[in-house]
Amino acid sequence: MDIIQLIAIVKKKIENEIIIENIKIEDKSFLHKNHAGNQEGKYHLKILLNSSELKKMNKVDANKKIYKVLDKELKEFIHSIQILIN
Numbered sequence: 001m002d003i004i005q006l007i008a009i010v011k012k013k014i015e016n017e018i019i020i021e022n023i024k025i026e027d028k029s030f031l032h033k034n035h036a037g038n039q040e041g042k043y044h045l046k047i048l049l050n051s052s053e054l055k056k057m058n059k060v061d062a063n064k065k066i067y068k069v070l071d072k073e074l075k076e077f078i079h080s081i082q083i084l085i086n
Helices: 003-017 059-069 071-075
Strands: 022-027 041-049 078-085
Touching: 003 022, 003 041, 003 059, 003 071, 059 071, 059 078, 071 078
Parallel strands: 041 078
Antiparallel strands: 022 041
């Protein structure tokens, strides 16, 4: 899977499972380019969300909800994920 496909899948899954007003997903894979744990086909994503639903939750529970939605992608295609909720 390439990064464009992964971003599209992540965006769709989040939009289908969580009430969001806006979402932006950035590829930050270059940050891990020379790390020992870096693997081909695994990406680093930065997800910026505006979500009244997640904003009402504490930060840990909000992140857990996102991780649950993206469980398959986290296991197979995502090396690292950064989540910012507004």
